[in-house]
Amino acid sequence: MMEWLQLLLPAWMMGTLLVFLTAPLGCLMLWRRMSFFADTMAHGTLLGVAIAGVLHLPLWLGVGCLAALLVAILWILHDSRLPNDALLALCSATLLCSGLLLIQQLPSLRPELLSYLFGDLLSIEWADLPLFAVVIAAALVVLYRSWSAQIQIAIDPDIAMSEGVNAHWQRLIFMLLLALFTVLALRAVGSLLMGALLVIPALSARLLANSPKQMVIWAFILAQIGVTVGLWSSAALDIATGLSIVLCMSLCFAIIFMAQKLKNRSQSV
Amino acid sequence: MSSALIRLENISVQRDERDILRHVDFALDAKEIVTLIGPNGAGKSTLIKILLGIMSPNKGTVHFSKKLKMAYVPQKFNPSTSLPLRVQDLLDLEICTATLREEIIRDTGIQKLQSSKVQQLSGGERQRVLLARALLRQPDILVLDEPMQGLDIQSEAELYEYVRSLPERYGCAVLMVSHDLQWVMQGTHRVVCLNKHICCSGLPESIQQHPEYQAIFGTQRMFYQHHHNHCGHSDHAEPCTHDPRPHIHPEPKV
Numbered sequence: 001m002m003e004w005l006q007l008l009l010p011a012w013m014m015g016t017l018l019v020f021l022t023a024p025l026g027c028l029m030l031w032r033r034m035s036f037f038a039d040t041m042a043h044g045t046l047l048g049v050a051i052a053g054v055l056h057l058p059l060w061l062g063v064g065c066l067a068a069l070l071v072a073i074l075w076i077l078h079d080s081r082l083p084n085d086a087l088l089a090l091c092s093a094t095l096l097c098s099g100l101l102l103i104q105q106l107p108s109l110r111p112e113l114l115s116y117l118f119g120d121l122l123s124i125e126w127a128d129l130p131l132f133a134v135v136i137a138a139a140l141v142v143l144y145r146s147w148s149a150q151i152q153i154a155i156d157p158d159i160a161m162s163e164g165v166n167a168h169w170q171r172l173i174f175m176l177l178l179a180l181f182t183v184l185a186l187r188a189v190g191s192l193l194m195g196a197l198l199v200i201p202a203l204s205a206r207l208l209a210n211s212p213k214q215m216v217i218w219a220f221i222l223a224q225i226g227v228t229v230g231l232w233s234s235a236a237l238d239i240a241t242g243l244s245i246v247l248c249m250s251l252c253f254a255i256i257f258m259a260q261k262l263k264n265r266s267q268s269v
Numbered sequence: 270m271s272s273a274l275i276r277l278e279n280i281s282v283q284r285d286e287r288d289i290l291r292h293v294d295f296a297l298d299a300k301e302i303v304t305l306i307g308p309n310g311a312g313k314s315t316l317i318k319i320l321l322g323i324m325s326p327n328k329g330t331v332h333f334s335k336k337l338k339m340a341y342v343p344q345k346f347n348p349s350t351s352l353p354l355r356v357q358d359l360l361d362l363e364i365c366t367a368t369l370r371e372e373i374i375r376d377t378g379i380q381k382l383q384s385s386k387v388q389q390l391s392g393g394e395r396q397r398v399l400l401a402r403a404l405l406r407q408p409d410i411l412v413l414d415e416p417m418q419g420l421d422i423q424s425e426a427e428l429y430e431y432v433r434s435l436p437e438r439y440g441c442a443v444l445m446v447s448h449d450l451q452w453v454m455q456g457t458h459r460v461v462c463l464n465k466h467i468c469c470s471g472l473p474e475s476i477q478q479h480p481e482y483q484a485i486f487g488t489q490r491m492f493y494q495h496h497h498n499h500c501g502h503s504d505h506a507e508p509c510t511h512d513p514r515p516h517i518h519p520e521p522k523v
Binding site for chain 2: 030031032033148151152154155156158159161162163164206209210211212214215
């Protein structure tokens with residue numbers, strides 16, 4: 001039992017810390033209709049890892065370069081004939097494929113491929129945690145300071161801009177925070193699943209919330225449940241942590257959704 | 270001209286090689302009510318967006334007399350339904366005293382909408398809520414882009430009366446886009462007629478004589494009609510406290 005705890009406790013702490021960021025960020029992502037962007041960014045991290053491997057850069061720098069590259073690509077690709085979400089799907093697939101291809105060519109990274117795709121929360125050690133906590137706290141300070149501006153833009157960009165909110169600047173802040181999240185979440189849940197970590201708790205929270213603040217709180221609670229139950233069940237059932245966390249969050253969503261439908265039906269009968 | 274709150278000088282806007290605005294000069298004084306009229310596609314909304322700083326012009330400059338507080342009631346307002354937002358949450362974003370908040374909520378007739386979801390409001394209710402939100406900011410300039418949409422005739426008349434009282438009560442200048450010539454003639458201090466360029470501008474009475482105005486709106490004359498004691502009507506569903514100051518009655522329950 002103690003050995004289990006030694007293994008699971010740092011992983012659980014890490015997941016818990018991460019949720020402080022995913023809850024508000026995931027809600028903002030839904031409100032600003034940017035879930036495709038988050039997904040693209042998440043899939044792009046794989047190429048970021050590969051770039052870092054090729055150029056012998058630290059991982060975060062590789063992913064950071066990739067994020068900058070993605071923003072630049074989207075800027076250039078802007079064309080009123082092409083819908084934005086489809087362009088993002090294009091970028092997402094392209095980045096994922098080139099990332100996979102490059103990693104397969106690198107002997108040093110190939111064995112790690114699966115953990116980059118699906119994450120390996122259990123590889124987290126106590127020594128990793130302080131830096132994590134500091135980075136997340138810093139990100140939360142940034143998020144807190146731009147929160148009302150972000151909400152104003154989500155409500156109506158024109159009104160927000162006319163009343164002194166710099167929409168471009170706020171958009172950049174949001175993208176940078178997302179990029180930071182992808183760096184942090186890569187080890188925990190991997191490139192393919194980190195989008196789910198943002199979107200599923202936020203979606204479930206939307207079903208329960210009546211105000212923006214409530215939605216963030218619900219997203220936080222539900223993500224916390226997902227991480228905790230997912231992690232322990234992964235140990236008990238011996239399955240990959242990333243998968244069990246995501247499935248656990250999906251289960252929460254399904255339960256809330258069904259419960260609301262049943263309640264509505266019983267009320268209307 | 271030196272007393273102007275904001276002054277737009279020689280503004281030109283092109284989009285996709287099309288002229289939207291050509292050499293427009295425009296100024297707004299403190300506590301002035303100005304109405305912008307013009308046919309569809311005349312660039313009214315564009316001019317407003319430049320004044321508000323949402324768009325920047327291809328040519329020309331915008332001068333501010335000081336750091337101005339703007340408030341904007343847009344023509345379209347469709348926040349994402351993924352954002353759970355009640356009217357009270359929207360109003361909470363503006364910081365002001367409780368007395369002012371209460372007064373504005375009462376005068377715009379939205380007391381009963383406080384816990385309604387913003388996305389589910391009717392057209393008229395939405396206009397009231399947006400107007401209230403804008404006023405809570407205590408702006409120097411209030412910009413209204415066709416605020417009468419979705420209002421019934423009764424509320425529309427009350428809204429005009431209310432807007433007309435705003436410069437006196439809250440010290441703001443009002444710039445309004447309107448198709449409603451009735452309002453133009455009875456509510457405004459100055460009318461600006463826009464059709465990519467400024468066709469003419471001046472007092473409501475004199476502008477009707479202008480050939481360019483007549484070319485767009487015809488020669489039909491509108492007369493000033495002012496209703497006193499507007500709470501006197503008895504057909505309204507909601508009882509009124511008979512506040513002597515202009516206000517808009519809440520929408521009757523259906």
